[in-house]
Amino acid sequence: xxxxxxxxxxxxxGMSESDWLEKYADEIAxxxxxxxxxxxxxxxxxxxxxxxxxxxxxxxxxxxxxxxRVPTKDEETHVLRQCHV
Numbered sequence: 181x182x183x184x185x186x187x188x189x190x191x192x193x194g195m196s197e198s199d200w201l202e203k204y205a206d207e208i209a210x211x212x213x214x215x216x217x218x219x220x221x222x223x224x225x226x227x228x229x230x231x232x233x234x235x236x237x238x239x240x241x242x243x244x245x246x247x248x249r250v251p252t253k254d255e256e257t258h259v260l261r262q263c264h265v
Contacts, residue, residue: 195220197246213252219243 200218201208207223208216217224217237225236230247237245 208250211250213250215247215249217245217247219245 195203200220204218204222208218211223211226214226214228215230215233216226217233219237219241220243221241224240224243224245225233227233227236230249233247237247
């Protein structure tokens with residue numbers, strides 16, 4: 181199926197993307213500020229650019245993989261403040 185480079189209204193291994201993120205939140209939190217590639221099985225790879233993660237994920241698995249950047253703590257705080265204004 182290939183690698184997607186953003187979250188949308190899709191599914192990962194039969195789960196909604198938001199359910200997947202909730203299930204793996206603790207694991208993904210370790211990679212704040214980095215790009216991650218994830219599949220229904222969990223983390224496939226991580227790195228400092230989306231392209232590197234995309235390329236490595238394509239080599240490592242044939243499962244559908246979603247690539248996204250995990251926000252830093254400061255970025256999370258900024259988004260939460262903007263939402264509560």
